[in-house]
Amino acid sequence: MSQRTAPLPLLDGVAPSYMNLPGGRWPSMLAFLVGHCAHVAPELWHDRLRRGAIYDHAGNPLSLDSPYPGHGRIWYYREVPPEIPVPFDSPVLYQDEYLVVADKPHFLSCIPAGRHLRETLLTRLRHELNLPHLSPIHRLDRETAGVMVFCADPSKRGAYQQLFASRVVSKEYEAIAPYRNDLALPHVHRSRLEERPDCFAMHEVEGEINSETRIELLERRGDKAHYRLLPHTGKKHQLRAHLAALGIPILNDIWYPELLPDKGSDFSRPLLLLARAIEFVDPLNGQFRRFESRRSLDWSAA
Incomplete structure (x- = not known):
């Protein structure tokens, strides 16, 4: 219901x-x-x-x-133990009759799940904008910041979701990770990603390719680099898994290349991954849409 x-x-x-x-x-x-x-x-x-x-x-x-x-x-109503407040704002970048676009901070879950109920972007926006039917069109990991698109009208959500299913949405990410002298950039990385049998993380396996990411260099500072990531597919944890497989895991990642303890209330070391921009042709009116995050990755957290 x-x-x-x-x-x-x-x-x-x-x-x-x-x-x-x-x-x-x-x-x-x-x-x-x-x-x-x-x-x-x-x-x-x-x-x-x-x-x-x-x-x-x-x-x-x-x-x-x-x-x-x-x-x-x-x-x-679900009841969970007291949640740790996420002390970062989630400004609305755009809003009309059907769409709401927000700039998600690091550490804030997209939707209620597990121990996160009120400290989620969806709950915040529903409450602040008084939009009870608001729902996400896509997802970002809890530790990833950047552009998130929501639909305010349930009857129109399917049209927007079909854009993602048809791979006609262009997404642009940025990350800070180690620099590899022997990795020629730009580089297109393709592999087969599957969920590991022992945990929620993904890993590369033999078989038909199901994921593709283009990696470009934006800036280098010593042994670290600022990358632009352009995913052609949208597998779970794709960017994190791909960079880890290349030996350049995104800095401050607690899932890749190895599982580390949860950061809890330590907000000082965010995953240095940002959903910079998203663009598509609006299926309802044919207009070209491009939404960009106003956030930036913090080199000092690397």
């Missing part, structure tokens, strides 16, 4: 979640939740029902003695 038909409003930019109820008999809603959702501690279900923080299909709060209704749907 979409947010437009949800019985609950956004709560500080956070959309409600729902659970479809299976058929069957339980003595109460509490008994069902405790027995069916064992990944959540029983005392948490008890506390949520006591506070009226779980709602029926019409948006009415359920209580500890509410009966189990069988087939139906319940609604709730």
Whole structure:
């Protein structure tokens, strides 16, 4: 069910979640939740029902003695441990009836997921712009900064997403990474990327090529360099994986070439990767669109 038909409003930019109820008999809603959702501690279900923080299909709060209704749907707002505030702004670069373009800072997740709920770009924009139906057209990694495009009208989102599926969107990134004397630039790197079986990261494997990145040199400072990255494909972590495979991993990357501890509240060493610009022909009116980040990569963080 979409947010437009949800019985609950956004709560500080956070959309409600729902659970479809299976058929069957339980003595109460509490008994069902405790027995069916064992990944959540029983005392948490008890506390949520006591506070009226779980709602029926019409948006009415359920209580500890509410009966189990069988087939139906319940609604709730996700609750996560206190989040570390991300102390960087996320200015809007452009806004019209259908599009919102924001300049995402490092360390801010794009959408709610895992332990990140309110400290996400989507939640911020929904709350600040009062746009409950806002949704992303593409994604950036949490640690990557730069241009992010959102659609404010769910009926038009598919047309914009099709641009990415058809590879008619041009994206330009910048990165600071080690310099390789023996790597002739510009260089086009092609490989097959697949997710590693032991973690969320990607790695190169034998097989049909499914990723391509053009790498250009913008500036060199000693043993470090400022690169322009032009991806032709959009595989997960493509730029980070490609540069790591070339022996020039992006500086301050905790995923590549090896998995390092999460930075937590240390915002002093951002991943030196920036989504500089994105351009496409608007499918709704045929206009050429180009949006550029106003941010820059900080050499002092290298």
